Amino acid sequence: MVLALAGAVAAPVAAQPSGEGALIDKIIAAYGERRQVLSVRSYRMEAGLRARAWGEEADVIRIAEGSSRLKVLVRYPDSVEIRVLNGEQAWRGGAAHDLVLVQGPLRGAIVLQAARATLPWILEQLRTKTHLIGTRDGAPVLEISVGEGLVLRAIIDPQTYRIVRSEGALRMGGSEIRFETEYSDFRTVEGVLFAFHEENYASGSHTGTTIVKNIQLNPVGSALQLPLK
16 A cells, blocks of 8 residues: 655756666665565565544555555455455455456556555566656655556665655646655565555545554465455
8 A cells, every 4th residue: 555745856867777777776785685685576464554534443454466466455443445456457345246447546546556565676677667857855766657647756765775755646637646655664574674664645645554563475375365255
């Protein structure tokens, strides 16, 4: 499932593909043994969310299957929000029977969320669409094209090579709508590193804090479905 850009990204720099490739390899290695990290085809995450705007607590289930399939259920005390991405199509709604096919910015926001949820694997999947665009306070910044007018930026800790921040940008004309996440509290799940704390922002406003409770790798059967009843 974001703060205004904390300082402008440095002007684009010329980067050889080999240099970008080496950086991607270091990032993947930072999350575990390469074969083990890349064996993660999907995951199911259960978390708690505190929405900043209303001060409400919510339960979250996120099921990510690659960068083009995502299911999210956010259950507030008095309401439910569902988001689904299946390839090129995306839906939103407040109940399983009430999902509406969305286009434009609403679809773009879900595509960016799916890409964000699959870091760092998306870097391996989209190597040819990933570019080093500069550094910010010494931290490398990678930009990944995830669709027309949609880019995801990953800010890399230069010491650990972990992704400490992602910035999704939905470009509309000459402007951008931004969705940003800061990652911390990294823990190992079956040999693969995950961030268990996320701070989320949208267009400069702090929207919520996500605290992960548990993660299941490569779930099967009912674990791949949202509990919508």
